[in-house]
Structures are given as structure tokens and as C-alpha cells.
Amino acid sequence: MPNTTKTGIFEYAPAPESRSVVDLKPSYGLFIGGEFVDGSAGSFKTVNPATEEVLAEVAMGDEADVDRAVAAARKAYDEVWSRLPGTERAKYIFRIARIIQERARELAVLESLDNGKPIRESRDVDIPLAAAHFFYYAGWADKLPHANLGPDPRPLGVAGQVIPWNFPLLMLAWKVAPALACGNTVVLKPAETTPLSALLFAEICQQADLPPGVVNIVTGAGATGAAVVAHPGVGKVAFTGSTEVGRLIAKQVAGTAKKVTLELGGKAANLVFADAPLEQAVEGIVDGIFFNQGHVCCAGSRLLVQESVAEEVVERLRERMKTLRVGDPLDKNTDIGAINSAEQLARIRTLSEAGEAEGAERWSPPCELPERGFFFAPTIFTGVSQAHRIAREEIFGPVLSVLTFRTPAEAVEKANNTAYGLSAGVWTDKGSRILWLAQRMRAGVVWANTFNRFDPASPFGGYKESGYGREGGRHGLEAYLDV
Numbered sequence: 114m115p116n117t118t119k120t121g122i123f124e125y126a127p128a129p130e131s132r133s134v135v136d137l138k139p140s141y142g143l144f145i146g147g148e149f150v151d152g153s154a155g156s157f158k159t160v161n162p163a164t165e166e167v168l169a170e171v172a173m174g175d176e177a178d179v180d181r182a183v184a185a186a187r188k189a190y191d192e193v194w195s196r197l198p199g200t201e202r203a204k205y206i207f208r209i210a211r212i213i214q215e216r217a218r219e220l221a222v223l224e225s226l227d228n229g230k231p232i233r234e235s236r237d238v239d240i241p242l243a244a245a246h247f248f249y250y251a252g253w254a255d256k257l258p259h260a261n262l263g264p265d266p267r268p269l270g271v272a273g274q275v276i277p278w279n280f281p282l283l284m285l286a287w288k289v290a291p292a293l294a295c296g297n298t299v300v301l302k303p304a305e306t307t308p309l310s311a312l313l314f315a316e317i318c319q320q321a322d323l324p325p326g327v328v329n330i331v332t333g334a335g336a337t338g339a340a341v342v343a344h345p346g347v348g349k350v351a352f353t354g355s356t357e358v359g360r361l362i363a364k365q366v367a368g369t370a371k372k373v374t375l376e377l378g379g380k381a382a383n384l385v386f387a388d389a390p391l392e393q394a395v396e397g398i399v400d401g402i403f404f405n406q407g408h409v410c411c412a413g414s415r416l417l418v419q420e421s422v423a424e425e426v427v428e429r430l431r432e433r434m435k436t437l438r439v440g441d442p443l444d445k446n447t448d449i450g451a452i453n454s455a456e457q458l459a460r461i462r463t464l465s466e467a468g469e470a471e472g473a474e475r476w477s478p479p480c481e482l483p484e485r486g487f488f489f490a491p492t493i494f495t496g497v498s499q500a501h502r503i504a505r506e507e508i509f510g511p512v513l514s515v516l517t518f519r520t521p522a523e524a525v526e527k528a529n530n531t532a533y534g535l536s537a538g539v540w541t542d543k544g545s546r547i548l549w550l551a552q553r554m555r556a557g558v559v560w561a562n563t564f565n566r567f568d569p570a571s572p573f574g575g576y577k578e579s580g581y582g583r584e585g586g587r588h589g590l591e592a593y594l595d596v
Contacts, residue, residue, distance in 0.1 A: 408453060569585055
């Protein structure tokens with residue numbers, strides 16, 4: 114039972130999730146042609162960011178390994194997968210979805226170990242959403258001619274997919290599920306710091322009796338992903354990650370016949386008007402920036418508050434932040450887990466120091482950070498101008514910049530004053546104002562009186578430097594079809 118301190122904040126007894134549900138192997142190979150095989154370029158270590166302990170040795174793939182994977186994917190495409198009717202492909206995808214549900218606890222613990230996110234989030238958000246995407250696209254597999262994408266949509270062949278470290282299994286599901294539903298085969302490169310849930314997914318593919326070569330997983334670093342993107346046997350490239358890498362990919366595939374979708378960075382504006390339900394808005398602000406330690410492309414990292422309620426909102430937000438619990442990701446009471454890597458922690462610190470140096474006022478609630486691991490206290494900056502680096506650059510951490518506005522027109526101008534355009538949020542009691550703002554903000558997703566809500570039936574993607582193309586929903590099929 115929780116006890117109440119003198120400050121009125123609850124102190125919770127530890128409630129750790131057991132690691133015993135995960136059978137971690139000392140080493141992992143590449144998954145090519147339905148089997149785990151040795152890599153050609155040695156191995157690397159994947160580390161638990163909360164403790165800095167080595168979890169496993171993972172094979173480092175190189176160009177030769179990517180070539181083997183693409184050849185296996187092409188063989189499976191030509192001989193099996195593209196020839197199956199949609200109803201048969203759907204059976205396999207449904208089976209994968211059900212196995213993800215059956216192994217949900219194992220997947221959630223593994224994701225939190227490898228990524229650092231709180232078990233509460235991996236258990237309640239990542240894994241259920243991953244299964245939901247496979248269920249959703251399994252339903253589309255035999256209905257592609259009815260998706261309003263043309264009379265005879267056909268698969269593209271081999272899809273090369275490169276996913277990030279912030280939502281490893283969920284980003285895998287966003288890409289693999291529609292690719293398989295459309296009749297393509299896959300070569301996937303997971304992030305270097307979070308390969309383990311993708312390798313467990315390889316076991317799930319075996320368990321589902323997916324034909325060998327339909328899904329291939331090649332682990333490694335940036336050079337491995339570059340080899341996947343550049344391979345002439347890949348007909349479709351899907352990438353989620355930084356804008357810098359997205360630019361390189363766009364240049365690399367320019368002039369080729371490859372189809373490309375890029376889901377890149379963001380610097381989302383979260384707008385709070387004076388008539389908004391402020392208590393609800395504060396919860397949305399917290400969810401928008403501190404969910405997954407702020408490791409979210411669409412995080413609401415710029416809070417724009419109407420001047421008349423700015424002080425009240427900031428005060429309420431500070432009080433709410435005092436209740437956030439930072440610590441062990443496997444503790445079910447933890448709100449904010451570990452930063453994914455030492456490199457990312459260094460970037461968050463650098464940009465936070467820049468915010469102070471440029472004159473913004475920094476505040477974090479009192480919280481004791483663990484001695485080991487990569488942790489950063491939830492932080493807000495007030496007195497921020499649009500010229501500050503913390504208002505322009507993607508920090509990708511639990512850091513919020515607070516700005517103010519007076520009129521709806523000024524709110525739109527400030528919200529759109531960014532190189533990015535992935536998402537935005539609006540908090541107001543007026544439906545007409547929500548619609549007016551949504552039409553004027555250059556963001557792929559605009560949430561109304563909520564934030565960070567996803568559904569497999571809803572398309573997601575950005576404008577400007579946040580990339581192009583859409584994932585999710587019927588729109589997510591088009592990128593994997595020749596229409």
C-alpha cells in the first residue's frame with residue numbers, strides 16, 4: 114500500500130515485473146531465409162540503459178549479409194508469397210497477431226529491458242498496438258482491389274525497412290504488417306541499440322510457420338541500414354528516424370525506381386487556450402512530452418499557452434511533475450524510465466545547457482536519479498523565445514519549452530514556425546476553433562483535447578522536414594503497392 118509523505122505525494126513500494134519471463138540468449142545471429150545464421154562482420158553488444166549491463170551479443174550484418182537477405186526475400190516473393198491469394202496471406206498475418214498477444218508479457222519485459230521505457234507503457238501501449246496493426250492489415254490482405262487504389266494493385270517485391278530505437282516492436286509492426294498484407298517480402302534492419310524484440314519477432318515468424326524468406330532481419334549499425342537502402346534488389350524503402358539520415362536516404366534513392374516513405378523528426382506544438390479544461394490539458398501535456406522519456410517523434414515538445422492562463426497552467430504542470438516517478442523501467446510504478454543510450458543522454462544535456470545559456474529558465478521537480486544507467490529528470494523551460502535552440506531543434510528527451518500567445522492567429526503562426534510538421538495538439542472547449550486551427554496548422558496529425566493517441570486505421574505522417582508518405586490505415590497500403 115502507498116504511504117503519504119509530508120508533502121502529500123504518494124510513496125510507492127517497489128512493484129517490479131519479473132525478468133524470468135524472458136529467455137535471453139547470450140548471443141543472436143541474423144534471421145535470413147527462416148533461420149538464424151551467423152553474420153559476416155563480427156558482433157556488437159546491446160545494453161540495458163537502466164543498468165548499463167550487457168544483455169546479449171548480436172551479429173553485425175554487412176553488405177554480404179544484406180545481399181543474402183535480399184536474395185532470400187526475392188526467392189520467397191517469386192516462389193511463394195506473391196502467388197498466395199490474399200485470404201492465405203491473411204491467415205499468416207492473423208496468426209502472427211495472435212502470437213504477439215499470447216507472448217505479450219514476454220515482449221513487454223524484453224522491450225523495457227532493451228529500450229529503457231517503463232513496463233507500464235510497453236505492456237499497455239507498445240505491444241497491444243503492435244498486435245492491433247497485424248490484425249488490422251490481415252483484414253486488408255484479401256480486399257486490396259477495394260481500397261480505392263486502382264483496379265489491380267500489385268506488390269512491389271522486396272521491401273527494405275529501417276526502424277528506430279524509440280518504439281522497436283511497434284515500428285516493426287507499422288512496416289512489416291502492411292508490407293506482408295500487400296504481398297511483399299521484407300528485409301528489416303532494427304536499431305543498433307534495440308535489436309532484441311525484432312529478433313524475438315523472428316522467432317514468432319517461425320512459430321507462425323511463415324514461409325522462409327518472407328521476413329528477414331539483419332541487425333547492425335548505420336552501415337547495415339545503408340546497405341539495405343542501397344541494394345538494387347529492394348523495390349521499396351521505408352525509414353523512420355532522424356531528419357539527417359532521411360535526407361541521405363532521399364538522395365540515395367533519387368533517380369531509381371524505388372518507392373520511399375520517410376517518417377522523420379518533429380517539434381510539435383501543443384496549444385492550450387484559456388477556455389480549455391486545464392486539469393485535462395495538464396495531463397495531456399505530461400503525456401505529450403514525458404511519455405517514453407520524450408523519445409517520440411511527435412512529442413508535444415513546444416507548449417504554447419494563451420497568456421491569460423499561462424501562469425496557472427505552468428503552476429499546475431509543476432505540481433503534476435512533482436508526482437512523476439523516475440527510475441527502474443521494470444517497476445510498474447515508474448512513469449519515466451531510462452534514456453535509451455549514453456549518446457542520446459549527452460544530446461539532451463547539451464541542448465538543455467544551451468537553453469539555460471540563451472536565457473530560458475529551467476525547472477525540474479526534486480527527484481533522485483539512479484546512480485547507474487542513463488537517466489534525466491523531467492524538465493520544463495519558461496521564458497523561451499522562438500529563436501532559442503530548445504524551441505527549434507528536436508531534443509528527443511523529457512524536455513518541454515513553454516511559449517505564450519494571445520490570439521488564435523498568433524498561435525497558428527507560432528505553431529507553424531518550425532522546419533518540422535509531424536503533429537500538433539489543440540486544447541479548447543470550442544469545436545469550431547479546433548476545426549479552424551486544424552485546417553491551418555501544417556502538421557500531419559492534429560489531436561484535439563488529447564495527445565499521442567494512435568489507431569491502426571488512422572494514417573500517420575508529416576510535412577516539411579518530418580518526411581513524406583503515410584503509415585497506418587488504408588493510406589499505409591499505397592506505399593507497398595504498384596498502383
